Amino acid sequence: MRYDDSDQATELAERARELMDEVVLPLERSRAGGVTASSGTVADLREAAREYGVYAPQIAEEYGGMGASFRDALPAFEEAGRSLLGPVAMRVDAPDEGNMHTLEMFGTETQKETYLEPLVEGEIASGFSMTEPIQGAGSDPKMIRTTAERDGDEWVIDGHKWWTTQGVEADVLIVLARTDEDAHPYEGCSLFLVPADADGVDVVRNIPHTGGGIRGVSHAEIRYDGVRVPDEHLLGERNQGFVHAQERLGPARLTHCMRYSGMAGRALEIAKAYTSEREGFGSTLSEKGSIRHRVADAETRLHMARTAIRDAADRIAAGGEARVPVSMCKVFTANVAQETIDLAVQCCGANGIGKDLPLSDFYESVRQFRLVDGADEVHRRVIARAAFEDVDEAELEPITRFGQPSR
Ligand SMILES: Cc1cc2nc3c(=O)[nH]c(=O)nc-3n(C[C@H](O)[C@H](O)[C@H](O)COP(=O)(O)OP(=O)(O)OC[C@H]3O[C@@H](n4cnc5c(N)ncnc54)[C@H](O)[C@@H]3O)c2cc1C
Numbered sequence: 001m002r003y004d005d006s007d008q009a010t011e012l013a014e015r016a017r018e019l020m021d022e023v024v025l026p027l028e029r030s031r032a033g034g035v036t037a038s039s040g041t042v043a044d045l046r047e048a049a050r051e052y053g054v055y056a057p058q059i060a061e062e063y064g065g066m067g068a069s070f071r072d073a074l075p076a077f078e079e080a081g082r083s084l085l086g087p088v089a090m091r092v093d094a095p096d097e098g099n100m101h102t103l104e105m106f107g108t109e110t111q112k113e114t115y116l117e118p119l120v121e122g123e124i125a126s127g128f129s130m131t132e133p134i135q136g137a138g139s140d141p142k143m144i145r146t147t148a149e150r151d152g153d154e155w156v157i158d159g160h161k162w163w164t165t166q167g168v169e170a171d172v173l174i175v176l177a178r179t180d181e182d183a184h185p186y187e188g189c190s191l192f193l194v195p196a197d198a199d200g201v202d203v204v205r206n207i208p209h210t211g212g213g214i215r216g217v218s219h220a221e222i223r224y225d226g227v228r229v230p231d232e233h234l235l236g237e238r239n240q241g242f243v244h245a246q247e248r249l250g251p252a253r254l255t256h257c258m259r260y261s262g263m264a265g266r267a268l269e270i271a272k273a274y275t276s277e278r279e280g281f282g283s284t285l286s287e288k289g290s291i292r293h294r295v296a297d298a299e300t301r302l303h304m305a306r307t308a309i310r311d312a313a314d315r316i317a318a319g320g321e322a323r324v325p326v327s328m329c330k331v332f333t334a335n336v337a338q339e340t341i342d343l344a345v346q347c348c349g350a351n352g353i354g355k356d357l358p359l360s361d362f363y364e365s366v367r368q369f370r371l372v373d374g375a376d377e378v379h380r381r382v383i384a385r386a387a388f389e390d391v392d393e394a395e396l397e398p399i400t401r402f403g404q405p406s407r
Helices: 007-030 039-051 070-080 086-090 096-106 109-121 241-277 289-317 323-347 359-370 376-387
Strands: 126-129 147-151 154-165 172-178 189-195 201-206 219-230
Touching (some): 007 039, 007 086, 070 241, 070 289, 096 109, 096 241, 154 172, 154 189, 172 219, 189 241, 241 289, 289 323
Antiparallel strands (some): 147 154, 147 172, 172 189, 201 219
């Protein structure tokens, strides 16, 4: 299927597909059995991504990337998503990708030199600490309880976060904290760059969880106990933390959508290969009408997701308001990807949950997408708010109300 992508985007995606087909997928297949990739393997994959000209395409050249625009880099994210090893190879992996984007948008030159450039190089790792244990920030981020108080030219951070992806391995954590208790949280929070080895940062544990697979990734519970950072560690503007977080999350949700549509597309490829070879009840499974129709529906819905993601990205690129289209993409793609991967598991029988194929890793991974970066219900809330904004009362003029004369 061809999309309305620029020449640069198409060429980038083609090179990404070559990297995936020639390097990443063969490696993934050779490691069947669910073995987590070592740091050496990751380094080799990143070297290969550089050779194929697809390493960190979304980052400006001056910071070590390729300087493609967000919209042009997006199709390559889908290619990367075809394996759990693809995003890490191409350095388009969450959460570093979103954190690098945040640093690129709001970081000072010193912050970029200290954190962005080593992140792009893959020399360090990062985490984004926003969610807190109950009754702190979660689906309702206004409930944030972590604070940062000014003391001279330093900030003192006190709080408790969890589900900080890659928090165990992170060298630097981007922490959202309240900096003005009197203001509405949306106008009274700020982002801070906190070195993971700062006094008072306690990585309590990697929360046991499903997902991760061959890539392996932590989700950390972290306590911030009187953590002192200098003023220069404020990321972006004071009290604009939520605004900056939204500016991070909009594009990050679309890149997630592209990676997961790539994963769902690959799952479908595996299902089509399996059902084309496997015979039962007098024919290959791929000749059964029920399977053909479900695959056709999955292909259709994936195409709709890819089209909608590009539409939202175009709006962001044009500087327009994309909150509702992004929420629509997030809910729709997360559900389509989950249903598609579930279908692929079903089509492959026991092999669907075996570890020889990547499907069971995909199955575990995709479930989180309906929760991270806002649960389905939170995005439906945004969509519904817009949907009910402009109700036309004239539509009900013909209806008789209780006690009124009939027409
Ligand atoms: C794999 C994974 C990685 C994550 N990585 C990070 C990270 O790196 N950094 C970070 O800060 N956070 C991270 N998170 C946290 C994630 O952003 C939160 O889990 C998410 O925002 C939901 O918050 P919560 O878990 O507190 O759910 P809660 O707020 O307790 O909500 C529970 C459920 O209630 C439902 N719900 C919520 N609001 C409504 C409503 N208005 N109407 C109806 N139903 C509703 C939803 O189904 C929701 O799932 C991660 C989570 C996961 C699972």
